[in-house]
Every structure is written in structure tokens, then in C-alpha cells.
Amino acid sequence: MRCFVHKSLRKADTYVYLREPDGAALPVALRESLGPLQQVLELELLPTRRLAQADTARVLEALEQHGYYLQLPPPPQSGGA
Numbered sequence: 001m002r003c004f005v006h007k008s009l010r011k012a013d014t015y016v017y018l019r020e021p022d023g024a025a026l027p028v029a030l031r032e033s034l035g036p037l038q039q040v041l042e043l044e045l046l047p048t049r050r051l052a053q054a055d056t057a058r059v060l061e062a063l064e065q066h067g068y069y070l071q072l073p074p075p076p077q078s079g080g081a
Helices: 028-034 056-066
Strands: 002-008 015-018 037-044 068-071
Touching: 015 056, 056 068
Parallel strands: none
Antiparallel strands: 002 015, 002 037, 015 068
């Protein structure tokens, strides 16, 4: 599946994978909370492709069902010792 990856210019390390390049599938409230989006990548997403920060199967499922997948930054790691 062809997908388009955009980063939020308002929220650091937050990315949206979109099935369509125009982002029409994004709910209005989500679009507004993310602020401006900048396309950073266009790729052919296959079940065998590995992604650095997301599970490929979950991304593909979300794209099929909702037209988008929201990738949030990883939670901060505690420095306990």
C-alpha cells in the first residue's frame, strides 16, 4: 500500500501515516491539535517492511480502517537506579 508520512510542525516527534496524500481522512480535531503538517516521506508499505517506531501490521490495519495512523513520540524513559 502506498502511504504518505507527515510530521507535525507543532508536536515534536509526532508523525501521521496517511493513505491519501491530502490527509482528508484525518478528523478535524486531530488535524487542529497537530497543527501544520509537512510531508517527509512517501513509501510503499508492505507487511514485510520494518518501521523504526511502529508495528507495520498495526499501521497497515489503521490505514485500511481509518485512512491514517498516528505515531506519537516514545514515552520518556525513567532514569531510576
